[in-house]
Amino acid sequence: MFPRGADIRLVRGHLEVYEPCDDSFALVDALLADRGNLVNHQARFCMEIGCGSGYVTTSLAIILGKENSGIHYFTRDINPHATRVTQRTLYAHGVHAEVINTDIASRLQKRLVGMMDVIVVNPPYVPTPEEEVNCEGITSSWVGGYNGCTVIDKIFPVVDELLSDTTWLYMVTLTTKNPSEICLVIRRKVYASRIVLQRSTEEESLHVIKFWREGVDDVRDKDIMSSSLDLGS
Numbered sequence: 001m002f003p004r005g006a007d008i009r010l011v012r013g014h015l016e017v018y019e020p021c022d023d024s025f026a027l028v029d030a031l032l033a034d035r036g037n038l039v040n041h042q043a044r045f046c047m048e049i050g051c052g053s054g055y056v057t058t059s060l061a062i063i064l065g066k067e068n069s070g071i072h073y074f075t076r077d078i079n080p081h082a083t084r085v086t087q088r089t090l091y092a093h094g095v096h097a098e099v100i101n102t103d104i105a106s107r108l109q110k111r112l113v114g115m116m117d118v119i120v121v122n123p124p125y126v127p128t129p130e131e132e133v134n135c136e137g138i139t140s141s142w143v144g145g146y147n148g149c150t151v152i153d154k155i156f157p158v159v160d161e162l163l164s165d166t167t168w169l170y171m172v173t174l175t176t177k178n179p180s181e182i183c184l185v186i187r188r189k190v191y192a193s194r195i196v197l198q199r200s201t202e203e204e205s206l207h208v209i210k211f212w213r214e215g216v217d218d219v220r221d222k223d224i225m226s227s228s229l230d231l232g233s
């Protein structure tokens with residue numbers, strides 16, 4: 001039996017930091033569901049965009065564990081409280097990552113361009129007035145701007161820079177955002193996609209979508225063979 005992620009009792013918290021919630025658990029369960037592919041992927045560099053408490057990156061490192069012990073992890077968040085809490089969560093689990101306090105939209109260090117093998121993101125997706133975007137602290141966890149898409153729209157240009165031909169991106173989205181429509185839009189940007197997990201909670205219905213660059217046939221074949229799996233909440 002392989003480890004199922006971070007120990008929630010060791011995940012650190014702060015009033016101004018997003019506490020792991022249904023969407024965080026759905027993302028980690030999607031990574032677990034795709035674990036076989038992830039282990040075979042032999043990633044060297046993984047990044048989380050918007051790390052909050054650090055629960056997801058810590059879980060990914062634990063899920064990939066011994067088979068992939070040479071992976072270098074990066075996490076980024078616009079909220080300085082979140083990057084501090086993430087450092088404490090990582091430390092509590094004996095996981096090492098490079099934690100960066102920065103906006104998704106800011107320029108990446110050149111050394112990271114085209115380097116990432118796996119990117120995970122649980123973005124703020126609640127539709128809000130546009131002027132609320134860029135609020136500080138805990139508000140940045142959920143403020144999604146017009147149609148809930150403003151922050152998501154910032155992610156793809158950055159991901160474009162980070163992506164190598166074999167990068168896999170896992171992203172949480174609300175079902176009301178019409179995941180098939182998102183997949184179509186992304187497809188036009190030459191990404192292929194697959195829904196790894198669907199889950200309904202009392203409050204919302206979530207999807208975790210996996211994206212990769214179109215035309216990487218071996219990745220697609222592996223994906224067709226692996227089944228989508230909902231581990232339940």
Ligand SMILES: C[S@@+](CC[C@H](N)C(=O)[O-])C[C@H]1O[C@@H](n2cnc3c(N)ncnc32)[C@H](O)[C@@H]1O
Nearest residue numbers: 018024050051052077078079103104122140141
């Ligand atoms: C829904 S929370 C997810 C937190 C954590 N990944 C999880 O799943 O529990 C979204 C996170 O994205 C961060 N965030 C929002 N806008 C951002 C931006 N422009 N750049 C970087 N991080 C951002 C927030 O501060 C917050 O920590």
